Amino acid sequence: MDPNESVEAYYTVNTLGQSILYALRTLGKDAGELTVDDLAPIDQFHIRGRMATRELAGIADIAADSEVLDVGCGLGGSARYLASEFGCHVTGLDVTREYCDVATMLSSLVGMDGSTRFQHGSALAMPFESDSFDLVWTEHVQMNIEDKRGFYSEIARVLKPGGRLAFHDIFRGPAGAIEFPVPWAGEQSISFLMSEADLRRIAADLDFSILSWGDVTEASSEFFQRRLPAMESRPPPPLDLALVMGADRLAKFRNLGQAVAEGRATVVLGVMQHAA
Ligand SMILES: C[S@@+](CC[C@H](N)C(=O)[O-])C[C@H]1O[C@@H](n2cnc3c(N)ncnc32)[C@H](O)[C@@H]1O
Known part of the structure; x- marks a missing residue:
């Protein structure tokens, strides 16, 4: 395949x-009064x-006239947050057609069709003009x-000269391999973790300079330690990532939480600038 x-x-x-519409009805959330925060x-x-x-968003330097692309936008949550907070226009691109359709539906429910749009397509061949x-x-x-290299080259291509890349990513840690399933993959064949050093090397080769590199591994580990006991002890609320992650969501969370806690995965929030 x-x-x-x-x-x-x-x-x-x-x-x-x-499922999302049903969950919103269960919670008594009226579609007409729904907010970005509700989602x-x-x-x-x-x-x-x-x-x-x-x-x-706090380190990405976004202005009202910024034209933003969210690559792998999922259900469009970040796109709606950025458009509503900063007044910018956000395009979301995702390889999963259902996510693009649901993202479009959710934006429409909160009256954000004008400031966000979602397009089906691959990050390795983005359907956008250069610059x-x-x-x-x-x-x-x-x-x-x-x-x-193809992924970051495409990002460099669609960025205007001097444009920025803001990323929040998971990397291969020094302490050994992760176990599956994890939230992004049921097994190895669609999971490709690189090290932080790999990204720094690719970024330098593609003329990106690093403006910010924040290690949030510990904060991420604390998140799992806080969330997992509650997830394990009661059923998920009606509107929850359980609708997205499926029946093995607990195993996915546990495996990633353990990998992050044990140094088998690291997590970084960063911003890079492409050459002008
Ligand atoms: C873990 S989800 C994250 C979604 C979103 N960024 C968020 O944080 O809510 C990973 C997303 O990346 C998308 N994705 C994976 N590979 C992709 C590719 N080659 N091109 C575009 N999207 C891709 C998936 O379809 C999925 O929506």
Whole structure:
């Protein structure tokens, strides 16, 4: 199977939009009064959820006239957060068609069709002109992509000269291999963890300079230690990433939590600038 198809098959739920609408009704959330914040329990598919998105946004230097691309946007939570906080326009790109459809539906429910748009496509062949974006944003996506150089080359291509890349990513740690399943992969064939040194090397080769490199491994580990006991002791609330992650979500969380705690995975929030 083509690597993009394998990744899309892994993430596709098929009934996600209906499940989310049902959960919102169960919670008594009226579609007409829904806010971006109401969706945070489901639309932030990365460690530390909205908190990490807010931290990355704080160092990404986003302005109201920024044209932003969220690569691997998932359900569009970060895109909606950035557009609502900064007044910028955000395009989301994702290889999972169902996620793009649900992201479009959720933006429409909160009246953000004008400031966000979502497009189905691969990060390795982005359907955008060169020099299109002031900022490329990506959270927890490159772990699914084997061709790292291709991924960052495409980002460099679509960035305007001097544009920035803001990333929140998981890397291979020094203490050994991770165990599966993890949130981004049920098994090894769609998981490609590189080391932080690998990214620094690729970035230098592609004329990116590092503006910020924040190790958030410990904060990520604390997140799992806080969240896991609650997840293990009671069923998930109606609107929860459980709808996205499926029946083995606890094993996925446990394995990633352990890998982060034991130095088999590290987590970084960073910003790079491409050459002018
Ligand atoms: C763990 S989710 C993170 C989603 C979102 N960034 C977030 O933080 O909520 C990983 C996402 O990357 C997308 N993805 C993986 N490989 C991709 C590729 N080659 N091109 C575009 N999207 C990709 C998946 O479809 C999925 O939506």
